[in-house]
Amino acid sequence: MTAYTDKIRQIASKLLTEGKVDMVIGFRKGSIPMMNQPLFIKTPGEAQELIWDSHCALNLANYVTNRKEKIGIVAKGCDSRNLVTHIIENKITREQLHIIGVPCTGMVDRHKVSAMIEAEITAIEESGDSIKISGNGFSKELKKTEVLQENCAGCTHRNPVIYDELVGELVPEQSGVDPYASVREVESMSPEEKWNYFEDLISNCIRCYACRNACPLCYCPTCFVDESRPQWVGKSQDPTDVRTFHLLRAYHCAGRCSDCGACERACPMGIKVREFTKKLNKDCLELYGWEAGLTVDARPALDTFKADDPQDFIK
Amino acid sequence: MSEREPKILSFLCTWCSYGAADLAGVSRMEYPPNIRVIRIPCTGRMSPKFILAGLRQGADAVWVSG
Amino acid sequence: MKNLLEHTGIEPGRLHFSWISSAESTKFVDVVKKITEEVKALAETKKYVKTSTQG
Numbered sequence: 001m002t003a004y005t006d007k008i009r010q011i012a013s014k015l016l017t018e019g020k021v022d023m024v025i026g027f028r029k030g031s032i033p034m035m036n037q038p039l040f041i042k043t044p045g046e047a048q049e050l051i052w053d054s055h056c057a058l059n060l061a062n063y064v065t066n067r068k069e070k071i072g073i074v075a076k077g078c079d080s081r082n083l084v085t086h087i088i089e090n091k092i093t094r095e096q097l098h099i100i101g102v103p104c105t106g107m108v109d110r111h112k113v114s115a116m117i118e119a120e121i122t123a124i125e126e127s128g129d130s131i132k133i134s135g136n137g138f139s140k141e142l143k144k145t146e147v148l149q150e151n152c153a154g155c156t157h158r159n160p161v162i163y164d165e166l167v168g169e170l171v172p173e174q175s176g177v178d179p180y181a182s183v184r185e186v187e188s189m190s191p192e193e194k195w196n197y198f199e200d201l202i203s204n205c206i207r208c209y210a211c212r213n214a215c216p217l218c219y220c221p222t223c224f225v226d227e228s229r230p231q232w233v234g235k236s237q238d239p240t241d242v243r244t245f246h247l248l249r250a251y252h253c254a255g256r257c258s259d260c261g262a263c264e265r266a267c268p269m270g271i272k273v274r275e276f277t278k279k280l281n282k283d284c285l286e287l288y289g290w291e292a293g294l295t296v297d298a299r300p301a302l303d304t305f306k307a308d309d310p311q312d313f314i315k
Numbered sequence: 316m317s318e319r320e321p322k323i324l325s326f327l328c329t330w331c332s333y334g335a336a337d338l339a340g341v342s343r344m345e346y347p348p349n350i351r352v353i354r355i356p357c358t359g360r361m362s363p364k365f366i367l368a369g370l371r372q373g374a375d376a377v378w379v380s381g
Numbered sequence: 382m383k384n385l386l387e388h389t390g391i392e393p394g395r396l397h398f399s400w401i402s403s404a405e406s407t408k409f410v411d412v413v414k415k416i417t418e419e420v421k422a423l424a425e426t427k428k429y430v431k432t433s434t435q436g
Contacts, residue, residue: 191392195428224364232364240429244367251363315399315412321420334403339410346410347417366396373430376420378397380412 004052004102007167008074011100013047015072021098022069025060026050033124033133034110038063050074052167054126057107057149059262061216065091073097076104078151078260080160081293082216085256088296091219094162101163103171106144106152107261111270113147116140151261151274154179161294179259180282182275198243204269205242207235211273212249214266217256224248250276255284255301258293321375325350326365328358332380350378391429394419 012024028039028049036055040063041047052074060073061082071092075083080099086092113133114121122135131142145153154177159170178184186194209225212218225233225245233248234241257277264274284290287310290301327333333354339346351374355361358381369377397419399412 195391232368240371243429244371247367248363313398315397315415319421321417321423323416323420331403332399332401332409335401335406335409338403338406342406344406344410346413349417349420350413367429370391370395370429375423376395376397376416378399378416380397380399380401 004167005050008052008100008102009047009050011165011167012041012050012072013044015098016041016044016047020070021072024050024072024074024100025063026074026100027052027056027058027060030055033121034108034113052102054106054108054131054144055110055124057261057265058214059216059260061086062214062262064097065216065219067092067096070096070098072100074100074102075160075163076102076107076260077155077157077159077161078104078258079216080162081157081258082260084162084293084296085217085258085300088293088300089256094296097164099160099163101160101166103159103166103168104152104155105158105171106148106155107265108144108147109149109152110265112149113142116142116147149261149265150272151179151259151264153177154181155259157258157291157294162296180278183279183282186275186279198275199239201272201275202242202246203239204271205237205246206269207237207242207245208268210266210268211263214262215253216260216262217253218249220252224252246273246276249273250280253277254280255288255290255303256292257281321349322373323350323376323378324369324374325352325378325380326355326358326361327352328381329354329356331358392423394423 008026012026015021015024022042024041024047026039026041027036029051030036034055036051036053036058038058038060039049041049056076059079059082060075061079064071064073064083064086073083080101083097083099087094108131117133117135117140119135119138121133123133125132126144129144131144131147133140133142156173156177156179158173186197189197212223233244257280259274259278259281261274264272267273284301288301292300327336333352336352358379361379366377366379397416401408401412
Protein backbone atom coordinates (compact mmCIF):
# COMPACT_ATOMS: atom_id res chain seq x y z
CA MET A 1 0.00 0.00 0.00
CA THR A 2 2.84 2.42 0.75
CA ALA A 3 4.11 1.68 -2.74
CA TYR A 4 0.80 3.03 -4.07
CA THR A 5 1.15 6.13 -1.89
CA ASP A 6 4.63 6.89 -3.23
CA LYS A 7 3.55 6.36 -6.78
CA ILE A 8 0.44 8.55 -6.39
CA ARG A 9 2.54 11.38 -4.91
CA GLN A 10 5.07 11.04 -7.70
CA ILE A 11 2.45 11.10 -10.45
CA ALA A 12 0.53 13.98 -8.86
CA SER A 13 3.57 16.17 -8.45
CA LYS A 14 4.71 15.41 -12.00
CA LEU A 15 1.30 16.28 -13.45
CA LEU A 16 1.17 19.57 -11.56
CA THR A 17 4.78 20.52 -12.33
CA GLU A 18 4.32 19.87 -16.04
CA GLY A 19 1.05 21.78 -15.95
CA LYS A 20 -0.88 18.89 -17.46
CA VAL A 21 -3.66 19.37 -14.95
CA ASP A 22 -4.90 22.26 -12.83
CA MET A 23 -5.81 20.14 -9.85
CA VAL A 24 -5.33 16.65 -8.50
CA ILE A 25 -8.00 14.98 -6.41
CA GLY A 26 -6.86 12.28 -4.02
CA PHE A 27 -7.00 11.30 -0.37
CA ARG A 28 -5.25 12.52 2.74
CA LYS A 29 -5.20 11.01 6.17
CA GLY A 30 -8.35 11.77 8.11
CA SER A 31 -8.40 13.26 11.56
CA ILE A 32 -9.83 10.04 12.99
CA PRO A 33 -8.86 6.48 12.01
CA MET A 34 -10.58 4.83 9.06
CA MET A 35 -11.91 8.16 7.80
CA ASN A 36 -9.74 9.48 5.02
CA GLN A 37 -10.61 12.84 3.57
CA PRO A 38 -10.68 13.90 -0.05
CA LEU A 39 -7.84 16.27 -0.88
CA PHE A 40 -7.68 18.80 -3.70
CA ILE A 41 -4.19 19.97 -4.52
CA LYS A 42 -3.05 22.67 -6.92
CA THR A 43 0.71 22.83 -6.30
CA PRO A 44 3.31 20.06 -6.54
CA GLY A 45 4.43 20.78 -2.97
CA GLU A 46 1.14 19.57 -1.55
CA ALA A 47 1.51 16.17 -3.17
CA GLN A 48 3.27 14.87 -0.07
CA GLU A 49 -0.06 14.93 1.75
CA LEU A 50 -1.60 12.37 -0.58
CA ILE A 51 -1.92 8.83 0.71
CA TRP A 52 -3.43 5.49 -0.16
CA ASP A 53 -4.62 2.74 2.19
CA SER A 54 -7.69 0.60 2.78
CA HIS A 55 -9.83 3.46 4.02
CA CYS A 56 -10.08 5.41 0.79
CA ALA A 57 -13.61 4.23 0.17
CA LEU A 58 -15.12 7.61 -0.63
CA ASN A 59 -15.97 7.91 -4.29
CA LEU A 60 -13.93 10.77 -5.72
CA ALA A 61 -15.99 10.82 -8.92
CA ASN A 62 -18.41 12.80 -6.75
CA TYR A 63 -16.15 15.85 -6.99
CA VAL A 64 -15.70 16.20 -10.74
CA THR A 65 -19.32 16.98 -11.64
CA ASN A 66 -19.55 20.04 -13.91
CA ARG A 67 -15.91 21.01 -13.31
CA LYS A 68 -14.35 23.24 -15.93
CA GLU A 69 -10.62 22.74 -15.25
CA LYS A 70 -8.35 19.83 -16.09
CA ILE A 71 -8.31 17.34 -13.29
CA GLY A 72 -6.03 14.51 -12.27
CA ILE A 73 -8.05 12.07 -10.23
CA VAL A 74 -7.16 9.01 -8.20
CA ALA A 75 -9.63 6.25 -9.08
CA LYS A 76 -10.32 2.73 -7.92
CA GLY A 77 -12.28 0.29 -10.05
CA CYS A 78 -15.67 1.57 -8.91
CA ASP A 79 -14.63 5.24 -9.07
CA SER A 80 -13.49 4.78 -12.65
CA ARG A 81 -16.88 3.30 -13.53
CA ASN A 82 -18.54 6.37 -12.08
CA LEU A 83 -16.18 8.57 -14.08
CA VAL A 84 -17.36 6.71 -17.19
CA THR A 85 -20.96 7.40 -16.16
CA HIS A 86 -20.13 11.08 -15.72
CA ILE A 87 -18.59 11.17 -19.18
CA ILE A 88 -21.63 9.45 -20.71
CA GLU A 89 -23.92 11.91 -18.96
CA ASN A 90 -21.86 14.91 -20.14
CA LYS A 91 -20.93 16.00 -16.64
CA ILE A 92 -17.27 16.13 -17.62
CA THR A 93 -15.28 15.34 -20.76
CA ARG A 94 -12.72 12.58 -21.09
CA GLU A 95 -10.14 15.16 -22.22
CA GLN A 96 -10.46 17.03 -18.95
CA LEU A 97 -9.52 14.01 -16.92
CA HIS A 98 -6.18 12.43 -16.23
CA ILE A 99 -7.14 9.27 -14.42
CA ILE A 100 -4.63 7.81 -12.00
CA GLY A 101 -5.89 4.23 -11.83
CA VAL A 102 -5.53 2.27 -8.62
CA PRO A 103 -5.98 -1.50 -8.79
CA CYS A 104 -7.94 -2.12 -5.61
CA THR A 105 -8.14 -5.06 -3.25
CA GLY A 106 -11.12 -3.78 -1.34
CA MET A 107 -11.85 -1.25 1.33
CA VAL A 108 -12.28 -1.81 5.06
CA ASP A 109 -15.78 -1.48 6.44
CA ARG A 110 -15.61 0.99 9.30
CA HIS A 111 -18.98 -0.12 10.66
CA LYS A 112 -17.74 -3.71 10.90
CA VAL A 113 -14.51 -2.79 12.64
CA SER A 114 -16.17 -0.50 15.17
CA ALA A 115 -18.75 -3.18 15.91
CA MET A 116 -15.95 -5.61 16.83
CA ILE A 117 -14.32 -3.36 19.39
CA GLU A 118 -16.07 -1.67 22.25
CA ALA A 119 -13.36 0.82 23.08
CA GLU A 120 -12.43 3.76 20.93
CA ILE A 121 -10.00 2.99 18.14
CA THR A 122 -7.22 5.52 17.99
CA ALA A 123 -4.86 4.01 15.47
CA ILE A 124 -4.99 1.58 12.62
CA GLU A 125 -2.11 0.20 10.62
CA GLU A 126 -2.00 -2.24 7.80
CA SER A 127 0.60 -4.38 6.19
CA GLY A 128 -0.30 -6.67 3.36
CA ASP A 129 -3.39 -8.62 4.27
CA SER A 130 -3.46 -7.93 7.98
CA ILE A 131 -4.71 -4.93 9.84
CA LYS A 132 -3.69 -3.91 13.31
CA ILE A 133 -6.07 -1.77 15.30
CA SER A 134 -5.16 -0.26 18.60
CA GLY A 135 -6.57 2.10 21.16
CA ASN A 136 -6.23 2.91 24.81
CA GLY A 137 -4.64 -0.22 26.30
CA PHE A 138 -5.47 -2.73 23.61
CA SER A 139 -4.38 -3.81 20.19
CA LYS A 140 -5.78 -6.42 17.90
CA GLU A 141 -4.77 -7.96 14.63
CA LEU A 142 -7.38 -8.68 11.99
CA LYS A 143 -7.34 -10.16 8.54
CA LYS A 144 -8.39 -7.63 5.97
CA THR A 145 -10.67 -10.12 4.25
CA GLU A 146 -12.77 -10.37 7.43
CA VAL A 147 -13.58 -6.69 7.55
CA LEU A 148 -14.01 -5.84 3.88
CA GLN A 149 -16.98 -3.75 2.86
CA GLU A 150 -19.71 -6.01 1.54
CA ASN A 151 -19.62 -4.49 -1.91
CA CYS A 152 -15.83 -5.01 -2.03
CA ALA A 153 -16.13 -8.63 -0.96
CA GLY A 154 -18.46 -9.27 -3.89
CA CYS A 155 -16.68 -6.94 -6.31
CA THR A 156 -15.94 -8.13 -9.84
CA HIS A 157 -14.41 -4.89 -11.15
CA ARG A 158 -11.45 -4.16 -8.92
CA ASN A 159 -9.29 -2.75 -11.68
CA PRO A 160 -10.06 0.65 -13.16
CA VAL A 161 -11.93 0.37 -16.47
CA ILE A 162 -10.39 3.55 -17.86
CA TYR A 163 -7.14 5.15 -16.80
CA ASP A 164 -4.24 7.20 -18.13
CA GLU A 165 -1.68 5.59 -15.89
CA LEU A 166 -1.62 2.98 -13.18
CA VAL A 167 0.02 3.08 -9.78
CA GLY A 168 0.69 -0.64 -9.70
CA GLU A 169 0.17 -3.96 -11.43
CA LEU A 170 -3.43 -4.88 -12.20
CA VAL A 171 -4.87 -7.19 -9.55
CA PRO A 172 -6.63 -10.43 -10.45
CA GLU A 173 -10.40 -10.04 -10.58
CA GLN A 174 -12.35 -12.14 -8.11
CA SER A 175 -14.22 -15.04 -9.55
CA GLY A 176 -16.86 -17.21 -7.94
CA VAL A 177 -18.25 -14.36 -5.86
CA ASP A 178 -21.96 -13.62 -5.93
CA PRO A 179 -22.63 -9.92 -5.49
CA TYR A 180 -26.36 -10.53 -5.49
CA ALA A 181 -26.63 -13.22 -2.83
CA SER A 182 -28.65 -11.06 -0.45
CA VAL A 183 -30.95 -9.94 -3.27
CA ARG A 184 -31.73 -13.57 -4.08
CA GLU A 185 -32.50 -14.20 -0.45
CA VAL A 186 -35.06 -11.41 -0.36
CA GLU A 187 -36.49 -12.49 -3.70
CA SER A 188 -37.47 -15.84 -2.25
CA MET A 189 -39.61 -14.21 0.47
CA SER A 190 -43.36 -13.61 0.38
CA PRO A 191 -44.61 -10.03 -0.13
CA GLU A 192 -45.38 -9.80 3.57
CA GLU A 193 -41.90 -10.92 4.61
CA LYS A 194 -40.30 -8.62 2.08
CA TRP A 195 -42.30 -5.70 3.38
CA ASN A 196 -41.25 -6.40 6.94
CA TYR A 197 -37.63 -6.97 5.94
CA PHE A 198 -37.39 -3.51 4.42
CA GLU A 199 -39.48 -1.94 7.17
CA ASP A 200 -36.92 -3.27 9.60
CA LEU A 201 -34.00 -2.26 7.40
CA ILE A 202 -34.93 1.40 7.20
CA SER A 203 -36.46 1.77 10.64
CA ASN A 204 -33.31 3.52 11.89
CA CYS A 205 -33.16 6.04 9.08
CA ILE A 206 -32.88 9.61 10.31
CA ARG A 207 -33.25 11.17 6.85
CA CYS A 208 -29.87 12.89 6.99
CA TYR A 209 -29.33 12.29 3.25
CA ALA A 210 -25.68 11.35 3.81
CA CYS A 211 -26.19 8.48 1.34
CA ARG A 212 -27.34 10.97 -1.27
CA ASN A 213 -24.48 13.38 -0.65
CA ALA A 214 -21.85 10.66 -0.79
CA CYS A 215 -23.20 9.32 -4.07
CA PRO A 216 -21.43 10.45 -7.25
CA LEU A 217 -24.66 9.92 -9.20
CA CYS A 218 -26.65 12.42 -7.14
CA TYR A 219 -25.98 15.74 -8.80
CA CYS A 220 -29.47 17.08 -9.60
CA PRO A 221 -29.54 20.87 -9.07
CA THR A 222 -32.63 20.39 -6.92
CA CYS A 223 -33.00 17.01 -5.32
CA PHE A 224 -36.49 15.51 -5.24
CA VAL A 225 -36.42 15.54 -1.45
CA ASP A 226 -36.00 19.31 -1.45
CA GLU A 227 -38.79 19.97 -3.93
CA SER A 228 -41.83 21.44 -2.25
CA ARG A 229 -44.10 22.45 -5.12
CA PRO A 230 -45.27 19.82 -5.67
CA GLN A 231 -43.87 17.94 -2.75
CA TRP A 232 -43.33 14.33 -3.75
CA VAL A 233 -41.73 13.15 -0.56
CA GLY A 234 -42.82 14.27 2.87
CA LYS A 235 -40.02 15.52 5.06
CA SER A 236 -41.13 13.64 8.15
CA GLN A 237 -39.88 10.47 9.80
CA ASP A 238 -43.11 8.73 8.85
CA PRO A 239 -42.22 5.22 7.61
CA THR A 240 -44.01 5.92 4.33
CA ASP A 241 -41.90 8.99 3.67
CA VAL A 242 -38.70 7.22 4.60
CA ARG A 243 -39.55 4.39 2.24
CA THR A 244 -40.47 6.78 -0.54
CA PHE A 245 -37.12 8.48 -0.18
CA HIS A 246 -35.21 5.21 -0.37
CA LEU A 247 -37.22 3.91 -3.32
CA LEU A 248 -36.87 7.10 -5.34
CA ARG A 249 -33.19 7.38 -4.52
CA ALA A 250 -32.73 3.85 -5.81
CA TYR A 251 -34.66 4.55 -9.03
CA HIS A 252 -32.47 7.55 -9.72
CA CYS A 253 -29.48 5.24 -9.61
CA ALA A 254 -30.98 2.55 -11.85
CA GLY A 255 -28.52 1.52 -14.53
CA ARG A 256 -25.96 4.00 -13.23
CA CYS A 257 -24.87 2.58 -9.89
CA SER A 258 -21.41 1.00 -9.78
CA ASP A 259 -22.04 -0.39 -6.30
CA CYS A 260 -19.10 1.56 -4.87
CA GLY A 261 -20.67 1.41 -1.42
CA ALA A 262 -20.19 5.11 -0.66
CA CYS A 263 -23.83 5.40 0.43
CA GLU A 264 -23.59 2.57 2.89
CA ARG A 265 -20.28 3.79 4.25
CA ALA A 266 -21.63 7.29 4.75
CA CYS A 267 -24.69 6.13 6.65
CA PRO A 268 -24.31 7.14 10.30
CA MET A 269 -26.91 4.57 11.33
CA GLY A 270 -25.32 1.64 9.52
CA ILE A 271 -28.34 1.00 7.29
CA LYS A 272 -27.73 -1.32 4.36
CA VAL A 273 -29.02 1.12 1.78
CA ARG A 274 -27.42 -0.88 -1.00
CA GLU A 275 -30.21 -3.46 -0.67
CA PHE A 276 -32.35 -1.14 -2.81
CA THR A 277 -29.86 -0.25 -5.52
CA LYS A 278 -28.48 -3.76 -5.74
CA LYS A 279 -31.83 -5.14 -6.81
CA LEU A 280 -31.95 -2.66 -9.68
CA ASN A 281 -28.36 -3.47 -10.64
CA LYS A 282 -29.29 -7.11 -10.79
CA ASP A 283 -32.37 -6.38 -12.91
CA CYS A 284 -30.35 -4.25 -15.30
CA LEU A 285 -27.87 -7.07 -15.72
CA GLU A 286 -30.48 -9.79 -16.13
CA LEU A 287 -32.99 -7.90 -18.26
CA TYR A 288 -30.73 -5.72 -20.36
CA GLY A 289 -27.29 -7.24 -19.92
CA TRP A 290 -26.07 -3.91 -18.64
CA GLU A 291 -23.53 -3.08 -15.99
CA ALA A 292 -22.95 0.59 -15.34
CA GLY A 293 -19.81 2.40 -16.34
CA LEU A 294 -17.87 -0.27 -18.19
CA THR A 295 -17.44 1.62 -21.44
CA VAL A 296 -17.90 5.16 -22.74
CA ASP A 297 -19.07 3.85 -26.11
CA ALA A 298 -22.42 2.37 -25.13
CA ARG A 299 -25.56 4.15 -24.03
CA PRO A 300 -27.04 3.09 -20.69
CA ALA A 301 -29.91 0.61 -20.42
CA LEU A 302 -32.62 3.16 -19.67
CA ASP A 303 -31.42 5.39 -22.48
CA THR A 304 -31.83 3.02 -25.38
CA PHE A 305 -34.51 0.99 -27.02
CA LYS A 306 -33.98 -2.40 -28.55
CA ALA A 307 -36.64 -4.45 -30.30
CA ASP A 308 -35.87 -7.40 -28.06
CA ASP A 309 -36.16 -5.53 -24.75
CA PRO A 310 -38.23 -7.57 -22.30
CA GLN A 311 -41.85 -6.44 -22.30
CA ASP A 312 -43.73 -9.14 -20.44
CA PHE A 313 -44.86 -6.63 -17.87
CA ILE A 314 -46.92 -4.73 -20.46
CA LYS A 315 -50.41 -6.07 -21.06
CA MET B 316 -72.23 -2.33 -1.00
CA SER B 317 -71.60 -6.05 -0.97
CA GLU B 318 -68.30 -6.01 -2.78
CA ARG B 319 -65.32 -3.78 -2.09
CA GLU B 320 -64.84 -1.25 -4.84
CA PRO B 321 -61.12 -0.62 -5.26
CA LYS B 322 -59.79 2.67 -6.56
CA ILE B 323 -57.45 2.25 -9.48
CA LEU B 324 -55.39 5.30 -10.29
CA SER B 325 -54.89 5.37 -14.05
CA PHE B 326 -52.35 7.37 -15.96
CA LEU B 327 -53.43 7.43 -19.59
CA CYS B 328 -51.50 8.83 -22.50
CA THR B 329 -53.45 11.53 -24.36
CA TRP B 330 -52.75 10.02 -27.74
CA CYS B 331 -53.24 6.34 -27.02
CA SER B 332 -55.24 5.03 -24.11
CA TYR B 333 -57.05 8.27 -23.41
CA GLY B 334 -58.20 8.17 -27.02
CA ALA B 335 -59.26 4.58 -26.54
CA ALA B 336 -61.18 5.53 -23.40
CA ASP B 337 -62.86 8.34 -25.32
CA LEU B 338 -63.78 5.99 -28.12
CA ALA B 339 -65.10 3.47 -25.63
CA GLY B 340 -67.30 6.18 -24.19
CA VAL B 341 -68.52 7.39 -27.58
CA SER B 342 -69.30 3.80 -28.55
CA ARG B 343 -71.30 3.42 -25.33
CA MET B 344 -69.29 0.45 -24.14
CA GLU B 345 -69.56 -0.56 -20.53
CA TYR B 346 -66.62 -1.00 -18.23
CA PRO B 347 -66.05 -1.02 -14.44
CA PRO B 348 -66.23 2.38 -12.77
CA ASN B 349 -63.20 1.77 -10.56
CA ILE B 350 -60.65 3.68 -12.54
CA ARG B 351 -59.73 7.28 -11.77
CA VAL B 352 -58.16 8.75 -14.85
CA ILE B 353 -55.32 11.23 -14.99
CA ARG B 354 -54.47 12.30 -18.51
CA ILE B 355 -50.77 12.75 -19.20
CA PRO B 356 -49.35 14.34 -22.36
CA CYS B 357 -47.32 11.23 -23.13
CA THR B 358 -46.37 8.10 -21.23
CA GLY B 359 -42.83 9.46 -21.37
CA ARG B 360 -44.01 12.02 -18.84
CA MET B 361 -44.46 9.27 -16.26
CA SER B 362 -42.20 9.29 -13.27
CA PRO B 363 -41.83 6.80 -10.44
CA LYS B 364 -42.81 9.71 -8.19
CA PHE B 365 -46.36 9.67 -9.53
CA ILE B 366 -46.82 5.99 -8.83
CA LEU B 367 -45.47 6.23 -5.30
CA ALA B 368 -47.52 9.37 -4.59
CA GLY B 369 -50.65 7.56 -5.79
CA LEU B 370 -50.07 4.54 -3.61
CA ARG B 371 -49.16 6.72 -0.67
CA GLN B 372 -52.43 8.58 -0.90
CA GLY B 373 -54.43 5.40 -0.77
CA ALA B 374 -54.92 4.14 -4.30
CA ASP B 375 -55.49 0.38 -4.33
CA ALA B 376 -53.56 0.02 -7.54
CA VAL B 377 -51.89 2.11 -10.20
CA TRP B 378 -52.27 1.54 -13.90
CA VAL B 379 -50.02 3.15 -16.47
CA SER B 380 -51.13 2.89 -20.06
CA GLY B 381 -49.48 4.17 -23.22
CA MET C 382 -40.18 0.00 -11.53
CA LYS C 383 -42.53 -2.88 -10.86
CA ASN C 384 -39.69 -5.18 -9.90
CA LEU C 385 -38.30 -3.10 -7.07
CA LEU C 386 -41.73 -2.30 -5.67
CA GLU C 387 -42.50 -5.98 -5.51
CA HIS C 388 -39.05 -6.65 -4.17
CA THR C 389 -39.73 -4.38 -1.24
CA GLY C 390 -43.04 -6.03 -0.49
CA ILE C 391 -45.82 -4.37 -2.48
CA GLU C 392 -47.99 -7.16 -3.86
CA PRO C 393 -47.78 -7.86 -7.58
CA GLY C 394 -51.03 -6.66 -9.06
CA ARG C 395 -50.88 -3.21 -7.50
CA LEU C 396 -49.10 -1.83 -10.50
CA HIS C 397 -50.10 -2.42 -14.10
CA PHE C 398 -48.72 -1.35 -17.41
CA SER C 399 -50.41 -1.63 -20.79
CA TRP C 400 -50.25 -0.36 -24.31
CA ILE C 401 -53.45 0.49 -26.10
CA SER C 402 -53.84 2.36 -29.37
CA SER C 403 -56.50 5.07 -29.58
CA ALA C 404 -58.51 2.89 -31.95
CA GLU C 405 -58.60 -0.09 -29.61
CA SER C 406 -61.58 0.76 -27.45
CA THR C 407 -62.46 -2.92 -27.06
CA LYS C 408 -58.99 -3.67 -25.74
CA PHE C 409 -59.34 -0.73 -23.37
CA VAL C 410 -62.55 -2.15 -21.97
CA ASP C 411 -60.99 -5.61 -21.65
CA VAL C 412 -57.97 -4.32 -19.79
CA VAL C 413 -60.06 -2.23 -17.40
CA LYS C 414 -62.17 -5.27 -16.60
CA LYS C 415 -59.16 -7.48 -16.08
CA ILE C 416 -57.32 -5.05 -13.86
CA THR C 417 -60.41 -4.34 -11.77
CA GLU C 418 -60.89 -8.04 -11.16
CA GLU C 419 -57.26 -8.53 -10.21
CA VAL C 420 -57.31 -5.63 -7.79
CA LYS C 421 -60.58 -6.73 -6.24
CA ALA C 422 -58.92 -10.03 -5.44
CA LEU C 423 -56.30 -8.22 -3.35
CA ALA C 424 -57.00 -7.04 0.15
CA GLU C 425 -57.51 -3.37 0.81
CA THR C 426 -54.27 -1.46 0.66
CA LYS C 427 -52.73 -0.75 4.01
CA LYS C 428 -49.04 -0.76 3.33
CA TYR C 429 -47.51 2.38 2.05
CA VAL C 430 -50.56 4.53 2.74
CA LYS C 431 -49.52 7.58 4.62
CA THR C 432 -51.80 8.05 7.58
CA SER C 433 -50.03 10.72 9.57
CA THR C 434 -50.57 14.30 8.56
CA GLN C 435 -47.22 15.73 9.54
CA GLY C 436 -44.63 17.00 7.06
